[in-house]
Amino acid sequence: MLKLKNKFSVERDISGCGLCGIINAKKVKTTGEDIKKAISVEHDRGNGLGGGFAVYGNYQDYAELYAFHIMYDNLSAKGNVEEYLKNNFIIEKEEPIPTSKTSKIKDHPYLHRYFMKPKSDRQDKLFHDLGDDDFVVQSVMSINEKYDGAYVFSSGKNMGAFKGVGYPEDIADFYKLDEVEGYMWTAHNRFPTNTPGWWGGAHPFTLLDWSIVHNGEISSYGINKRYLEMYKYNLSLKTDTEVITYIFDLLVRKHGLPIELATTVLAAPFYQNIDKMDNKKKELLTTLRQIYGSALLNGPFAIVFGYSGGMVAMNDRIKLRPLVAATMGDFTYVASEEAAIRAICPSPDLVWSPKAGEPVIVKFEELVAQKGGLIGL
Amino acid sequence: MIKSSFSNIQSEYLALIDHTKCVRCKRCIQNCGWGTYSFGGDKILSDHTKCVACGRCYTYCPEGAISIVKNPTVIRENGNWKENHIKSIWKQSETGGIVISGMGTTFKYKKYFDHILLDACQVTNPSIDPLREPMELKTYLGKKPSKIExxxxxEGEPIxxxxxxxxxxxxxxxxxxxxxxxxxxxxxxxxxxxxxxxxxxxxxxxxxxxxxxxxxxxxxxxxxxxxxxxxxxxxxxxxxxxxxxxxxxxxxxxxxxxxxxxxxxxxxxxxxxxxxxxxxxxxxxxxxxxxxxxxxxxxxxxxxxxxxxxxxxxxxxxxxxxxxxxxxxxxxxxxxxxxxxxxxxxxxxxxxxxxxxxxxxxxxxxxxxxxxxxxxxxxxxxxxxxxxxxxxxxxxxxxxxxxxxxxxxxxxxxxxxxxxxxxxxxxxxxxxxxxxxxxxxxxxxxxxxxxxxxxxxxxxxxxxxxxxxxxxxxxxxxxxxxxxxxxxxxxxxxxxxxxxxxxxxx
CATH class of the missing domain: 3.20.20.70 (Aldolase class I)
Structure with missing residues (x-):
């Protein structure tokens, strides 16, 4: 049993970590070599029990289709899930995810990917009027919760997550990421403290085209989880990272907040600072805190968050975890340690340490990274 | 003391005065809202039946001469027929009324707060020092919309x-x-x-x-x-x-x-x-x-x-x-x-x-x-x-x-x-x-x-x-x-x- 899902009797998974992100604002692609080199510098930030990557722009030929990456513990699980998929999706292509045998990754689940779109006459249409995205979210949650031995770890368009148990540089070799190209990469090296050897627990955590790598522990997990459950999110994985992904999904996709504003919910400015702002800004941010107080992520974190429009890297509101950013031409790099950036970009144009709660936001087709966020504190 | 009824026979508390300490300032008489104390010509007298152990008299006695003690005279102990049962029956048999009192229940029910313990951070996440970092308690009471509009x-700025x-x-x-x-x-x-x-x-x-x-x-x-x-x-x-x-x-x-x-x-x-x-x-x-x-x-x-x-x-x-x-x-x-x-x-x-x-x-x-x-x-x-x-x-x-x-x-x-x-x-x-x-x-x-x-x-x-x-x-x-x-x-x-x-x- 490879433990795709969290079967430990803990409410949630706790880990320390290292992370990296690379984005090219003009969508120039790089292979997985760079990100692997950068994250391998942060080797000691993990303990070999989880590593992973997210890449955007890697499925150019299937850009309009949802790319599901699914891990299976056994073939009967595969059969059950595929029956569900065939009933509800038009599967344009399916294949095993390419891997190479390496001595570093010993046991691994069966890894398969599907390129598909939801059927327009799927059965649930009789009962619901869900959009395609919402149906995909529901399908991912339902497979992850109800199908024993199966776990969807990627479900976005023209992007994919590649992760598992091992050091990230070994995971990169296992998935042959040197042959994969993308214009945005994130990587994660995991140091779990209570749930070892769990393939599903590696980062990035993804939903649709949201992907999150995360270093930290969300001390407000209890209320964040209950808040999301009120909006019918099913937190089957019991990880902090899952919470962050769903909060972004709720705020940005469902409630229509701009990314910049969503980050002020996650790392809300203190009232003592809000009170000093001009009236309009003060009213906006006070209202956000009143409405979304339960979505405030409290406790130490550094996250790199990717989506189809770009990348966001940010710290908690008092910066309890490291995060460094750098730019070089159209490239923006973020990492837990400056050394990781310098390993692949020895003399960047600009290097800085983002302040507490201030996001680094890079959007495609914008030439420079915004230093600081909407709210300059 | 007038022993007019069962329920008054036994006072719950005794208001005891140490007459060697008492300076007869009569503050206790003035302070007691219940009329427990009176002046007997040469010393303070207590009517124990009136004492409710509200603590006012000994708080304001300048000589520390007053002690309020539980009346040691027992109503015979019985795990089933407790003092409050017996006294209520006496009281109600004499008055035909409902027994009324102030404050909350005096019964010793299970207090769930006392069976709940709190968490704290160790290693994997840092605790925060409230003397050095902002620590927000501000709370807004009232209806909140489920989402912001x-x-x-x-310029694309949110309004x-x-x-x-x-x-x-x-x-x-x-x-x-x-x-x-x-x-x-x-x-x-x-x-x-x-x-x-x-x-x-x-x-x-x-x-x-x-x-x-x-x-x-x-x-x-x-x-x-x-x-x-x-x-x-x-x-x-x-x-x-x-x-x-x-x-x-x-x-x-x-x-x-x-x-x-x-x-x-x-x-x-x-x-x-x-x-x-x-x-x-x-x-x-x-x-x-x-x-x-x-x-x-x-x-x-x-x-x-x-x-x-x-x-x-x-x-x-x-x-x-x-x-x-x-x-x-x-x-x-x-x-x-x-x-x-x-x-x-x-x-x-x-x-x-x-x-x-x-x-x-x-x-x-x-x-x-x-x-x-x-x-x-x-x-x-x-x-x-x-x-x-x-x-x-x-x-x-x-x-x-x-x-x-x-x-x-x-x-x-x-x-x-x-x-x-x-x-x-x-x-x-x-x-x-x-x-x-x-x-x-x-x-x-x-x-x-x-x-x-x-x-x-x-x-x-x-x-x-x-x-x-x-x-x-x-x-x-x-x-x-x-x-x-x-x-x-x-x-x-x-x-x-x-x-x-x-x-x-x-």
Missing amino acids: LDFNE LKTKMPPQIELQTPFVFGAMSYGSISLNAQKAMALAARALGIVMNTGEGGLHDDLVPFGKNIIVQVASGRFGVHRDYLNSGIAVEIKIGQGAKPGIGGHLPGEKIGLDISRTRMIPIGTDAISPAPHHDIYSIEDLRQLIFAIKEATNYEKPVSVKVAAVHNIAAIVSGIVRAGADIVYIDGYTGGTGAAPNIIKDHVGIPIELALAQVDERLREEGIRNEASLIAAGSIRSSADAVKAIALGADAVAIGTAALIVMGCHVCGKCNTGNCSWGITTQRPELVRRLDPEVYGERLYNLISAWSHEIQEVLGAMGVNSIESLRGSRERLRGVELTDAELKVLGIKHAGL
Whole structure:
């Protein structure tokens, strides 16, 4: 049993970590070599029990289709899930995810990917009027919760997550990421403290085209989880990272907040600072805190968050975890340690340490990274 | 001592005077509201039957000559027939009446707060030092929309479109519970008003109307509308920060109240808008609320009368089906629901009700919060938990179980000298709290006790900040409803399930 899902009797998974992100604002692609080199510098930030990557722009030929990456513990699980998929999706292509045998990754689940779109006459249409995205979210949650031995770890368009148990540089070799190209990469090296050897627990955590790598522990997990459950999110994985992904999904996709504003919910400015702002800004941010107080992520974190429009890297509101950013031409790099950036970009144009709660936001087709966020504190 | 009846034969306490220390200053005679002491020509005499152990006399005896001791003469011990049973039977056989007392139940029921433990950070996440980092306790009570509405200007900047429903801003998640002018003295209310204003929190008029002296404190006052409708008029509704409809009270769910005519002097009569000397009777139900749809009408009648500028709170006692009841109240349009547990205090209630009706606030609160979340309406109303919050630890646990704020009643009275003697109903309170006798009321200085109330709530707030810091969060909203930070000890599976928490060790 490879433990795709969290079967430990803990409410949630706790880990320390290292992370990296690379984005090219003009969508120039790089292979997985760079990100692997950068994250391998942060080797000691993990303990070999989880590593992973997210890449955007890697499925150019299937850009309009949802790319599901699914891990299976056994073939009967595969059969059950595929029956569900065939009933509800038009599967344009399916294949095993390419891997190479390496001595570093010993046991691994069966890894398969599907390129598909939801059927327009799927059965649930009789009962619901869900959009395609919402149906995909529901399908991912339902497979992850109800199908024993199966776990969807990627479900976005023209992007994919590649992760598992091992050091990230070994995971990169296992998935042959040197042959994969993308214009945005994130990587994660995991140091779990209570749930070892769990393939599903590696980062990035993804939903649709949201992907999150995360270093930290969300001390407000209890209320964040209950808040999301009120909006019918099913937190089957019991990880902090899952919470962050769903909060972004709720705020940005469902409630229509701009990314910049969503980050002020996650790392809300203190009232003592809000009170000093001009009236309009003060009213906006006070209202956000009143409405979304339960979505405030409290406790130490550094996250790199990717989506189809770009990348966001940010710290908690008092910066309890490291995060460094750098730019070089159209490239923006973020990492837990400056050394990781310098390993692949020895003399960047600009290097800085983002302040507490201030996001680094890079959007495609914008030439420079915004230093600081909407709210300059 | 007149041994006229069984129930008077044995006094509960003995007021003993050490005559070698006593200097015959007679302060005890002056201080005792109960008439325990008298001067016998050459020494102070005590009538033990009158002593309630309120502690006033020995606090003010300059020589430390007074001791109040439990009467060692026993009523024969019996595990089944306890003293309170026997004494109640005597009393009732002599009077044919209902036994009434003040304060909350004296029964020793299981206190769930004492079986809940808090979490703290070790290694994997850092704790935060509240002396060096901001630690936010600010709380807003009122209806919150489920999502924000935005417009965008030409530069693409977000413009707030949401019109927030009215909120009560609290600097710390405490409010003073409802205690009416009549049940307590005006000076006691003034002490709370002064403290509430200094703390940035609110007090509550109770059902006794708003005395003219308290009008300037309007921004820190919730005005209450109860079944007797005492002192309710349009200006009253608009004179506070919010309006509360009182349906029930934890100490006496399902029954009304009765302020006897002898307590209705000129001032109370003016404030309550009833003739001097008439009994102020609050009916058991509101006679215009016989069902939930009637409550909705009253909520919106009040909103109309206050131009939708004041949040409307509904106060209910925690009873068996509380989750469904509160869900109905929220759907009826309440902005705040105040839930009062069975150990809550009162000025007077029949012991049969006080000691046997209702359920613990911890269980009620946990179920209400869960139910509102299941129904997706938790944002529609704020929850205030009450019913003997004895410490900041109780407050923290209540907030983690799902309360937005907690209410303090008895604890505030203890600040003013109350020893929880439970004789509020008699109107003889030696501390000047639950009395209208001018010579007793006068001794309660609102400024002195206002400052002590300020001290208490400040101290409890600091303690909450310490707990938040230890848990590694720096804002109260990250604790609110975060039951993952709670663990139970010595609780059954059923109790843990109701509370929605795990047993310690898991």
